[in-house]
Amino acid sequence: MTNQIAIWLGLIIVALLCLDWYFFDWSGLVFLLRKGVELIEWLAFWR
Numbered sequence: 001m002t003n004q005i006a007i008w009l010g011l012i013i014v015a016l017l018c019l020d021w022y023f024f025d026w027s028g029l030v031f032l033l034r035k036g037v038e039l040i041e042w043l044a045f046w047r
Helices: 004-022 027-045
Strands: none
Touching: 004 027
């Protein structure tokens, strides 16, 4: 991955987080974090 691609991906992620904050009051991020915790717990069970 080149630096230019990394910078663009970082800017896109920051822009999406700003949109989630402005329009949805962090509900999208909270949903993704909850699903991430569920995934980690599920993977720990199969360990």
